Amino acid sequence: xxxxxxxxxxxxxIELERAFPELRGTEWTIRSPFDRGYNCHAWAVCETRVRWExxxxxxxxxxxxxxDISDYNLDNFVRAYTCVGFRECLDDRFEFGFQKIAIxxxxxxxxxxxxxxxxxxxxxxxxxSKLGDHEDICHQSADHLEGQQYxxxxxxxxxxxxxxxxxxxxxxxxxxIQHFWYRRCHPLGT
Amino acid sequence: xPVEEFYATRKPRYDAFLxxxxxxxxxxxxxxxxxxxxxPDVCQRVEPLAVLQAxxxxxxxxxxxxxxxxxxxxxxxxxxxxxxxxxVLHESYQSIMAMGPDVVPYLLRDLERNRRSWxxxxxxxxxxxxVPQQDQGNLDKMIAAWVEWGRNERLI
Numbered sequence: 001x002x003x004x005x006x007x008x009x010x011x012x013x014i015e016l017e018r019a020f021p022e023l024r025g026t027e028w029t030i031r032s033p034f035d036r037g038y039n040c041h042a043w044a045v046c047e048t049r050v051r052w053e054x055x056x057x058x059x060x061x062x063x064x065x066x067x068d069i070s071d072y073n074l075d076n077f078v079r080a081y082t083c084v085g086f087r088e089c090l091d092d093r094f095e096f097g098f099q100k101i102a103i104x105x106x107x108x109x110x111x112x113x114x115x116x117x118x119x120x121x122x123x124x125x126x127x128x129s130k131l132g133d134h135e136d137i138c139h140q141s142a143d144h145l146e147g148q149q150y151x152x153x154x155x156x157x158x159x160x161x162x163x164x165x166x167x168x169x170x171x172x173x174x175x176x177i178q179h180f181w182y183r184r185c186h187p188l189g190t
Numbered sequence: 191x192p193v194e195e196f197y198a199t200r201k202p203r204y205d206a207f208l209x210x211x212x213x214x215x216x217x218x219x220x221x222x223x224x225x226x227x228x229x230p231d232v233c234q235r236v237e238p239l240a241v242l243q244a245x246x247x248x249x250x251x252x253x254x255x256x257x258x259x260x261x262x263x264x265x266x267x268x269x270x271x272x273x274x275x276x277x278v279l280h281e282s283y284q285s286i287m288a289m290g291p292d293v294v295p296y297l298l299r300d301l302e303r304n305r306r307s308w309x310x311x312x313x314x315x316x317x318x319x320x321v322p323q324q325d326q327g328n329l330d331k332m333i334a335a336w337v338e339w340g341r342n343e344r345l346i
Contacts, residue, residue, distance in 0.1 A: 019270045036305050037329045039272040050327030055274045056319065057309040059327030072275050115273050132270040149270050 006033045012135060020131075022144045031128070032136035041077070043130035044101045044117035045084050045167070052080070074105055074112040078155065081117075085163035089156050092142050094124025098158040102127070102142040106151030116150040118142050122161075253289065257296045260286050265306055278310045291315050298340040301333055312336060 009030065017024050041052035042059075050059040054071040061083040065071040078088065081101065089095075092102055104116040118129040118139075126138050129145060139145065146152045264282035271277050278284075286293060294315055297308040309332060313319050320339040325331035340346040 036307065041272060042327075051329065052327065053272070053274055055310070056313070057307075057321070057326060057332065058274070069275055072273070113273060113275065115271065115276070130272075132268075132272050134269060 005035075007135075016131060016134065016137065019149060020145055020147060022147055023137075023139060026140050026144055028137055028139040028144070030135045031138050032130075034133065034135055036133045038130065039132070040130040041080075041114075041117050043128065043136060044119045045081070046119075046164075054080070072113055074103070074114055074154065077103060077114045077117075078157070081157050084167045085159035086157035087159065089158045092120065092153075092156055094120065095158065097161055099161060099164045100124075100156060100158045102153045103155040103157070104145065104150040104152065105154040112154060116145065118145065253292060254296055257286060257289065257293055257300075261300060261306065265304075274307075274310065277307070283311070287311050287314065295340070295345045298336060298346045302337050302346075305329065305333060309336070 012030055012034075016030075035048075037051070038048045039051045039053065039058075042048065042050055045052070051057075052059055054060045054064070054066045054076050056067045060066040061080050064079055064083070065076055081103075086101060089098075089100065092100060094100075099122070100120040102118045102120075103114055104118070105112040105114045107113070116129065118127045120127055121138070126140055127142050128136060128138055130136050142153050260282040264277075264280055264286070267282070268277045268280050286297075294312065297312055297315075300306055301308050301312075309321075318339070321332045321335045325335065337346065
């Protein structure tokens with residue numbers, strides 16, 4: 001198994017702020033090394049072992065449409081998150097007992113193409129995002145990643161904490177916590 | 191007896207001891223070579239074959255250099271994206287696809303070394319997908335499956 005790679009912290013920050021200008025001047029931190037092994041949609045459901053996407057090369061919940069370019073739409077993503085207990089909600093306001101996600105999308109050929117998903121932290125103060133192949137970051141607001149790369153937030157979803165713990169993806173929550181703690185302790189990772 | 195007459199009478203004897211010119215005569219050399227091989231055409235065909243081989247090697251190097259240039263550009267400009275359609279529709283990715291099946295060995299090598307996501311290009315260029323369904327999304331297993339396929343096909 002290939003290990004994730006640690007980049008020089010300052011260079012990573014400069015590169016990420018250049019790609020996401022809204023992050024400049026806000027408090028945001030890098031929480032993980034550079035890792036191509038999972039993507040933002042997987043990280044939104046606490047998964048770090050596989051990449052989630054409706055393509056023949058990635059994992060997608062069984063029973064959902066997968067493999068065609070037309071399957072890459074907002075409805076399919078909403079169904080996928082529904083499979084792991086999420087349901088639609090109105091806004092990003094913190095609700096005690098619920099885990100929220102924000103789906104970013106941009107319109108292409110008359111259809112919404114989801115570009116990114118961010119997850120609210122447990123007590124709702126910040127958001128977690130995996131930036132493509134790059135590092136995980138913790139940012140203050142879901143709006144800070146809106147822009148040229150990911151489009152805008154078009155949908156919020158939530159699931160309760162109990163359901164989050166019961167889902168198969170969260171069975172690995174211990175491994176996720178260990179991995180997260182390892183990242184926090186790494187001198188170049190924080 | 192005058193000196194000239196003395197040498198004139200003894201010249202054949204001194205000529206016998208004359209040292210031959212050590213400088214090689216190229217024409218004689220090739221003549222002897224052809225005689226020795228008994229295949230006069232071979233000498234003329236060796237050089238074009240070597241030139242062809244050298245040209246093939248330089249062409250491969252040019253393809254690899256072009257591929258690496260495009261791959262780096264694609265990685266630099268799309269590494270923040272998660273959306274596969276948006277990534278594969280990038281100009282550099284499409285240019286790599288347009289290089290055709292010749293680029294497959296480089297894709298496999300880059301997949302193994304840099305773990306860049308070439309699965310979409312590989313599936314379309316080779317018309318096969320060696321990744322078992324249960325391993326979809328698991329990058330390590332997918333890379334291992336493609337590299338093994340490449341080795342079986344003697345591409346890497």
